[in-house]
Amino acid sequence: MSDPFVLETQNLVKEFKGFVAVDDVNLKVQRGHIHALIGPNGAGKTTVFNLLTKFLIPTRGKILFKGMDITSMKSAAIAREGVVRSFQISAVFPHMTALENIRVALQSFEGNSFAFWKSGDSLNRLNDRCMELLDSVGLADFAHTTTVELAYGRKRALELATTLAMEPELMLLDEPTQGMGSEDVDQVVELVRKAAQGRTVLMVEHNLSVVSKLCDRISVLAQGSILTEGDYQEVSEDPRVREVYMGGAAATEQEAAE
Amino acid sequence: MNNAETESELQKTMMGHLKADRRRKLILNLVILALLILAPAVIYATFLMKILCFALFAVAFNLLLGYTGLLSFGHAAFLAAGGYTTGYLLSSYSGLTTEMGIIAGTAAATALGALFAIVAIRRQGIYFAMITLALAQLVYFVFVQAPFTGGEDGLHGVPRGHLFGFIDLENNVAMYYFVLAVFVGGYLLVQRIVNSPYGQVLKAIKQNEPRAVSLGYNVDRYKVIAFVISAGLAGLAGSLKTVVFQLASLNDAHWHMSGEVILMTLLGGTGTLLGPVVGATFVVNLEYQLSQGPLGDWVDPILGAIFVLTVMAFRSGIVGEIQNFMRKNMS
Ligand SMILES: Nc1ncnc2c1ncn2[C@@H]1O[C@H](COP(=O)(O)OP(=O)(O)OP(=O)(O)O)[C@@H](O)[C@H]1O
Ligand SMILES: [Mg+2]
Numbered sequence: 001m002s003d004p005f006v007l008e009t010q011n012l013v014k015e016f017k018g019f020v021a022v023d024d025v026n027l028k029v030q031r032g033h034i035h036a037l038i039g040p041n042g043a044g045k046t047t048v049f050n051l052l053t054k055f056l057i058p059t060r061g062k063i064l065f066k067g068m069d070i071t072s073m074k075s076a077a078i079a080r081e082g083v084v085r086s087f088q089i090s091a092v093f094p095h096m097t098a099l100e101n102i103r104v105a106l107q108s109f110e111g112n113s114f115a116f117w118k119s120g121d122s123l124n125r126l127n128d129r130c131m132e133l134l135d136s137v138g139l140a141d142f143a144h145t146t147t148v149e150l151a152y153g154r155k156r157a158l159e160l161a162t163t164l165a166m167e168p169e170l171m172l173l174d175e176p177t178q179g180m181g182s183e184d185v186d187q188v189v190e191l192v193r194k195a196a197q198g199r200t201v202l203m204v205e206h207n208l209s210v211v212s213k214l215c216d217r218i219s220v221l222a223q224g225s226i227l228t229e230g231d232y233q234e235v236s237e238d239p240r241v242r243e244v245y246m247g248g249a250a251a252t253e254q255e256a257a258e
Numbered sequence: 259m260n261n262a263e264t265e266s267e268l269q270k271t272m273m274g275h276l277k278a279d280r281r282r283k284l285i286l287n288l289v290i291l292a293l294l295i296l297a298p299a300v301i302y303a304t305f306l307m308k309i310l311c312f313a314l315f316a317v318a319f320n321l322l323l324g325y326t327g328l329l330s331f332g333h334a335a336f337l338a339a340g341g342y343t344t345g346y347l348l349s350s351y352s353g354l355t356t357e358m359g360i361i362a363g364t365a366a367a368t369a370l371g372a373l374f375a376i377v378a379i380r381r382q383g384i385y386f387a388m389i390t391l392a393l394a395q396l397v398y399f400v401f402v403q404a405p406f407t408g409g410e411d412g413l414h415g416v417p418r419g420h421l422f423g424f425i426d427l428e429n430n431v432a433m434y435y436f437v438l439a440v441f442v443g444g445y446l447l448v449q450r451i452v453n454s455p456y457g458q459v460l461k462a463i464k465q466n467e468p469r470a471v472s473l474g475y476n477v478d479r480y481k482v483i484a485f486v487i488s489a490g491l492a493g494l495a496g497s498l499k500t501v502v503f504q505l506a507s508l509n510d511a512h513w514h515m516s517g518e519v520i521l522m523t524l525l526g527g528t529g530t531l532l533g534p535v536v537g538a539t540f541v542v543n544l545e546y547q548l549s550q551g552p553l554g555d556w557v558d559p560i561l562g563a564i565f566v567l568t569v570m571a572f573r574s575g576i577v578g579e580i581q582n583f584m585r586k587n588m589s
Contacts, residue, residue: 053472079474091469093462104462108474113455114483120453166473 003067006031006170006200007052007083012061014047014224021047023224025061029170029217034192034201036211038235039221040244045204046088048221049172052202053078053085065170080108082169088178088204090155092147098158099143102130105165129165137161137191153184157191164195171195173203177210189213208236220244286532294438303434304502309542310441311499316522316534317448318491323520324528325452326484327464331387331516332374332394333492336367338401338511340493343367345413345506346406356419356427360440360497367493368486370397375485379478391513398511412507416500427501437498444491449531451487460484492519521565527575536576 007029014022022044029035037045050056052063054075063071070078079085093101106126107113134140137157142150147158156176163171176192177185189210192201196214205211211218211232218235220227222244228235235241297306315337322328344363347354378389401407408414418427427433451457462470463477470477500506509515518541526537541561548557572579 055468075471076474076476079472085472087468091466093465093469095465096461104458105473107455107458116451116454116456116483118454120455123455123458
């Protein structure tokens with residue numbers, strides 16, 4: 001427990017047929033931090049997430065979670081260890097109700113269940129906890145709404161609640177505010193802040209005003225490798241970062257935020 | 259505040275709708291069951307049994323396609339494995355009671371299903387379909403060559419025997435009610451499974467597999483179990499069919515049969531419990547009607563055209579479309 005780093009990668013590399021998408025990344029995420037991973041499109045951020053959760057197999061390198069080598073673990077096992085991810089494209093179970101979405105996560109949290117002979121009513125004991133979680137993201141009134149019918153922002157909130165149902169120690173969020181209007185963005189900022197209590201968050205985020213509000217530490221990824229790291233102040237003043245990342249639209253976004 | 263209150267009122271009425279929906283389905287199922295119990299009075303029992311066997315086959319298949327999202331193109335192998343095993347055993351061992359023969363056939367198909375699943379389960383989409391097809395073709399050739407299947411001729415004159423040793427199944431009425439009981443049992447089992455906690459995970463896997471993985475589900479194992487159960491029930495359907503018609507033939511193992519069960523399920527409606535039953539009823543009837551008339555040689559192209567029409571124009575199938583229609587017009 002003395003180790004302050006929950007997550008650590010050592011010389012992590014991912015090659016796709018000769019193209020190096022992730023190049024020798026040494027990332028350290030401190031316990032309790034909200035840590036941002038930023039970088040231009042195609043920098044390799046999602047690929048890093050895919051490696052951390054073993055949706056892709058690393059070409060080289062090591063991944064340590066709480067000091068334990070999880071490089072050869074399977075995706076599902078990593079999730080059960082306490083590393084739960086969300087996806088860049090909203091990931092819900094569209095033809096289930098909001099409540100059922102959460103319940104599927106709670107079921108998993110209780111342990112894999114192959115009991116195909118059990119009555120479905122046995123799941124109702126989880127409903128109270130589902131309602132608590134839905135309430136925490138402001139979706140209590142939509143518990144029985146089929147998820148496809150929810151507005152985009154609500155789907156993402158549901159996704160967050162589903163992830164939280166797993167009570168992850170480390171939560172990986174891939175652009176939780178992508179494609180949202182400013183009102184929804186503010187809400188997500190509050191949700192993430194609340195969700196981050198008592199756990200560690202690593203998030204990919206393009207919206208720098210979100211990053212500046214939420215994140216304790218930032219790693220900048222460019223062309224697969226880490227360009228620089230630091231807090232928002234340090235990173236935003238780094239000329240190399242301005243060059244690769246804050247050049248175009250991002251700089252205006254930052255000004256708008258101030 | 260006010261807004262929130264009206265919204266939770268809305269939720270309550272939605273819960274009410276769900277309960278009413280359940281009740282409607284139960285009543286519908288009971289009506290169908292009553293009709294099936296009375297049916298032999300007006301319809302030829304052997305024809306009804308044919309429908310029930312194929313309906314069970316399609317229900318089994320739909321556990322995979324409709325509730326797990328796996329398209330198997332090899333289910334004929336399980337139908338035939340059940341049929342041949344039961345046929346061979348009942349023909350060779352006269353001491354065997356009929357239900358033991360059927361249990362053995364089901365077990366053989368279940369085991370074969372486990373083999374298929376282990377080989378195919380990690381493949382996605384079309385690759386999964388292709389591997390199941392290839393394996394089923396392999397099984398087909400085994401059945402052509404094996405000494406116990408009667409090769410091209412198949413097994414004939416399989417004795418129906420005595421159920422539990424004392425109910426004479428040569429009596430067509432007894433045979434019918436036995437088939438009906440097994441069908442209802444299989445149907446209820448699948449219903450129980452898709453509504454169970456396990457079934458909930460299957461639905462999650464079907465709707466968003468990567469998400470299910472990221473929530474810690476070992477999806478391969480869930481799929482393997484679904485596949486094995488589906489294969490076992492398909493085998494049960496094959497065993498029953500062999501007992502009813504007293505024969506097991508290569509037709510059951512042919513890839514045509516794998517295609518036919520896909521058609522039945524799609525036509526009736528995937529993802530609904532009743533859909534495959536309706537689809538099987540429709541297809542068996544159509545084949546019969548066509549074979550009686552001048553269009554006898556046109557069965558395959560007509561089925562093919564229906565297949566294309568279903569996939570292109572009404573993807574929810576008969577039951578699915580009716581459900582959609584009712585939903586639209588009742589709320
Ligand atoms: N499965 C794959 N096969 C081949 N190349 C891939 C694969 N996945 C990602 N890449 C490539 O790796 C690079 C990094 O992609 P990645 O999705 O990780 O970027 P990103 O930083 O998440 O970008 P964005 O901000 O657009 O989400 C891209 O050039 C992409 O085309
Ligand atoms: Mg990305």
